[in-house]
Amino acid sequence: MAVLEVLTYPNPELKKVSQPVSNFDGELQNFIADLSETLYASPGCVGIAAPQTGALRRLIIIDASRNQKCTSNHGRQVLINPEITSQEGSVMGREGCLSLPDFTANVVRANSIEVAAMNEKGEKVVLKTEGFEARVILHEMDHLDGILFLDRVTSLKTDVFRRKRVPEKLPLPDDAAT
Numbered sequence: 571m572a573v574l575e576v577l578t579y580p581n582p583e584l585k586k587v588s589q590p591v592s593n594f595d596g597e598l599q600n601f602i603a604d605l606s607e608t609l610y611a612s613p614g615c616v617g618i619a620a621p622q623t624g625a626l627r628r629l630i631i632i633d634a635s636r637n638q639k640c641t642s643n644h645g646r647q648v649l650i651n652p653e654i655t656s657q658e659g660s661v662m663g664r665e666g667c668l669s670l671p672d673f674t675a676n677v678v679r680a681n682s683i684e685v686a687a688m689n690e691k692g693e694k695v696v697l698k699t700e701g702f703e704a705r706v707i708l709h710e711m712d713h714l715d716g717i718l719f720l721d722r723v724t725s726l727k728t729d730v731f732r733r734k735r736v737p738e739k740l741p742l743p744d745d746a747a748t
């Protein structure tokens with residue numbers, strides 16, 4: 571296993587549309603292991619999308635349990651070829667991104683969602699969730715279509731915030747780590 575390099579804005583790879591996964595082979599399992607290690611190597615990180623590492627595959631890994639304020643969640647989930655099958659409501663929340671390490675932003679997302687996807691074995695899964703975990707999934711799914719949170723904010727002037735420099739040994743804020 572290996573920690574993969576995470577591409578950062580404005581790398582043009584981050585604007586590309588990823589392709590569906592069709593082979594659930596050993597190579598895919600190795601990639602999932604590496605992507606997972608990359609997620610957990612970043613303190614407080616709650617989600618990562620394959621294209622953030624330059625792999626244009628429709629695959630995300632989330633773990634909202636790493637946010638202590640997120641008391642209701644499904645833990646680590648590998649979602650392959652995910653599709654939103656229903657969504658309700660809209661709510662503003664603060665987001666961060668490994669690919670935009672110097673910024674956070676207020677982004678409006680659906681409050682509750684249903685997602686159909688495949689797990690790492692190629693089995694169909696349906697996930698219903700809301701609030702923070704729904705936000706994490708929607709943020710990561712955006713990466714599969716080359717969308718960053720900067721593309722979602724209402725105003726670059728009032729909804730984007732530069733992170734305060736924090737000493738490296740302190741954990742990152744809970745609400746700013748997708």
Ligand SMILES: [Zn+2]
Pocket residue numbers: 666667668669709710713748
């Ligand atoms: Zn992101």
